[in-house]
Amino acid sequence: MTSFTFATAARIAFGAGRSSELPGLVAEFGSRPFVCTGANPDRFGALIQRLDGPRTWPVAGEPTLDDIRAGVAAAREHGADVVVGLGGGAVLDAAKLTAALAPNEGDILDYLEVIGAGRPLLAQPLPFLAVPTTAGTGSEVTSNGVVTSIERGVKVSLRSPSMLARVAMVDPELTVGCPPAVTASSGLDALTQCLEPLVSAFANPLTDGFCAEGLRRAARSLRRAYTHGDDIDARTDMALCSLLGGLALANAKLGVVHGLAGVIGGLTGAPHGVSCATLLVPASSSTIAALRESDPDHPALARYAEAGALLTGSSGIEPLLDWLDETVRLLQVPTITELGVGVEDHEAIARQAAQASSTKGNPIALSVEQLVDILRAAS
Numbered sequence: 001m002t003s004f005t006f007a008t009a010a011r012i013a014f015g016a017g018r019s020s021e022l023p024g025l026v027a028e029f030g031s032r033p034f035v036c037t038g039a040n041p042d043r044f045g046a047l048i049q050r051l052d053g054p055r056t057w058p059v060a061g062e063p064t065l066d067d068i069r070a071g072v073a074a075a076r077e078h079g080a081d082v083v084v085g086l087g088g089g090a091v092l093d094a095a096k097l098t099a100a101l102a103p104n105e106g107d108i109l110d111y112l113e114v115i116g117a118g119r120p121l122l123a124q125p126l127p128f129l130a131v132p133t134t135a136g137t138g139s140e141v142t143s144n145g146v147v148t149s150i151e152r153g154v155k156v157s158l159r160s161p162s163m164l165a166r167v168a169m170v171d172p173e174l175t176v177g178c179p180p181a182v183t184a185s186s187g188l189d190a191l192t193q194c195l196e197p198l199v200s201a202f203a204n205p206l207t208d209g210f211c212a213e214g215l216r217r218a219a220r221s222l223r224r225a226y227t228h229g230d231d232i233d234a235r236t237d238m239a240l241c242s243l244l245g246g247l248a249l250a251n252a253k254l255g256v257v258h259g260l261a262g263v264i265g266g267l268t269g270a271p272h273g274v275s276c277a278t279l280l281v282p283a284s285s286s287t288i289a290a291l292r293e294s295d296p297d298h299p300a301l302a303r304y305a306e307a308g309a310l311l312t313g314s315s316g317i318e319p320l321l322d323w324l325d326e327t328v329r330l331l332q333v334p335t336i337t338e339l340g341v342g343v344e345d346h347e348a349i350a351r352q353a354a355q356a357s358s359t360k361g362n363p364i365a366l367s368v369e370q371l372v373d374i375l376r377a378a379s
Helices: 018-029 041-049 065-078 089-101 180-199 205-227 232-252 256-268 272-294 299-312 317-330 343-354 368-377
Strands: 012-014 033-037 055-058 082-087 128-132 144-149 154-159 167-170
Touching: 012 018, 012 232, 018 082, 018 128, 018 167, 033 041, 033 065, 033 089, 041 055, 041 082, 055 065, 065 089, 065 144, 082 089, 089 128, 089 144, 089 154, 089 272, 144 256, 154 256, 167 232, 180 205, 180 232, 180 256, 180 272, 180 299, 205 232, 205 299, 205 317, 256 272, 256 343, 256 368, 272 299, 272 317, 272 368, 299 317, 343 368
Parallel strands: 012 167, 033 055, 033 082, 082 128, 128 167
Antiparallel strands: 144 154
16 A cells, blocks of 8 residues: 655745745735845846845855854844745755744754754744745755755755745746756756656655656756757746656655765765766666666666656667766766866765765665766766
8 A cells, every 4th residue: 555745835836927926925924034045136136126125145155054154143133034045956945944043042053964963943934935046956845954064074954844935936937047057957956856756765656746747847848948048938847847856855755866966065065956967877877787786677677767758758778878868968067077076085975975865765775886986987
């Protein structure tokens, strides 16, 4: 008998132009909005100016512990009663963490996994509204925020069901200005977040449907969004792919691609989507090879073949890998060497990734040696 639990944002508003509804939605939850944005707040200045009394806080890159401490202090100083994340995945994570920590006493390390005390949140987070401006992470519908500890060279999470967005506002028009390189890395991340939950050991019938539809959308629009950034139909497909991937990963977990990417991001500061894009082909190939060797009848192999059919129209694992490899080359994805990973880093990355929570969703456990082989292939 099938049994599963599913959780997501309280409300999802999707569609081109829907961001025009943001001022009214913010007003439902508070009167002193704290708006986390990217490094260039002016990009969406017209939208922010339509809010009543906003305090804007830019996030220049992947958020660090000190970034979140500063954001929490700024939100408290503003007397914020609602937090808006308007930006890419890093911005949404920063907003989510700020909303969670502003009403709670103590330091962020009191609540973080792995490097912190892991205490539960006692006070309810401030209402959080997620407005993604890239089509990639799916953070608008997940219950965790990722932060980098520069001192320890790791990325870690704070997670709680109470951190889910009150509203996920997904407007594909907001992604039209993304540069091709960002479109490539975020789009391949979105695709990965549909592929890994599809083959995950924790997949369920609900997430299966999200993954399948997300892969169909990526198949027809990822390359087009990269080459024709003003194509609103392609942007809509990729925004939906990202949203569906977020819904899936939050409820069916991920795999080795994200396990390795998280460690690389903590070590080098490389954007998460770029790391995922770089690792997608070698990690998928290694997982498939391990499954074929240990259990040729493993159901995940049929799932990979299904993904091949969704992406190419030809069922099979080889069409899948060929399409992924060709797409990564067409989208000019860098190697992990270009991201700052040296050969001397491979074993330490592999050992850390083997223990990562994302890796636990992989359909088969890979050894440290197999993970090193993936890193070597991605170099």
